[in-house]
């Protein structure tokens with residue numbers, strides 16, 4: 001079942017771009033992903049994420065445009081989680097929500 | 110059972126202060142609470158929360174000191190949720206975690 005959600009990207013590929021609509025979040029199974037903010041014409045790196053990290057949750061949770069871009073730094077294998085899968089995932093594994101809450105709190109500090 | 114968790118505060122009372130250790134979060138059942146950041150000698154208001162809102166989740170999730178102070182603006186009735194109760198609450202009501210995730214994302218924007 002997880003296999004259905006797996007997607008692979010070569011290095012240097014945009015998974016999505018800031019400002020786009022998006023209804024999916026991603027969990028990194030393999031590789032590294034850079035989060036980039038568009039400031040005028042420049043792209044400013046915000047974070048580098050790795051195996052086990054997630055991104056793209058904000059658009060999924062709030063139904064608002066992507067707050068930043070995500071680009072692969074290495075070849076990546078990702079799990080692509082749409083809203084429905086997200087709801088199922090949380091319902092069956094509430095501890096995932098707690099891990100996500102922890103990460104967001106950490107980012108707020 | 111919920112009654113065991115209820116606490117009441119008069120107006121103008123600190124529920125907790127920035128920098129303190131804390132292992133409880135609060136859900137507002139009645140009243141309004143102001144979140145205040147200590148900047149040098151000044152207290153800067155960050156947010157006013159009301160019925161249905163929660164606060165104090167960051168210390169509970171991360172086991173770190175309070176990032177801000179919380180003071181009642183009106184007489185308040187709060188639910189006081191310790192770590193164990195929090196874990197039970199989320200396990201039995203994962204949608205609460207999703208609502209909390211949404212709030213934190215909103216605060217990150």
Ligand SMILES: Nc1ncnc2c1ncn2[C@@H]1O[C@@H]2COP(=O)(O)O[C@H]2[C@H]1O
Pocket residue numbers: 022035046047054055056057058059060065066067068069070107
């Ligand atoms: N400062 C940050 N640190 C780490 N990740 C971030 C940061 N800002 C945004 N993101 C992630 O980048 C994603 C961009 O798309 P979303 O807004 O859907 O969700 C966002 C978060 O997952």
Ligand SMILES: Nc1ncnc2c1ncn2[C@@H]1O[C@@H]2COP(=O)(O)O[C@H]2[C@H]1O
Pocket residue numbers: 131144155156163164165166167168169174175176177178179216
């Ligand atoms: N900018 C903010 N807006 C709303 N609530 C906040 C803000 N910053 C901190 N808080 C809340 O204030 C609380 C202070 O204690 P905690 O750090 O445990 O958890 C914090 C959050 O619940």
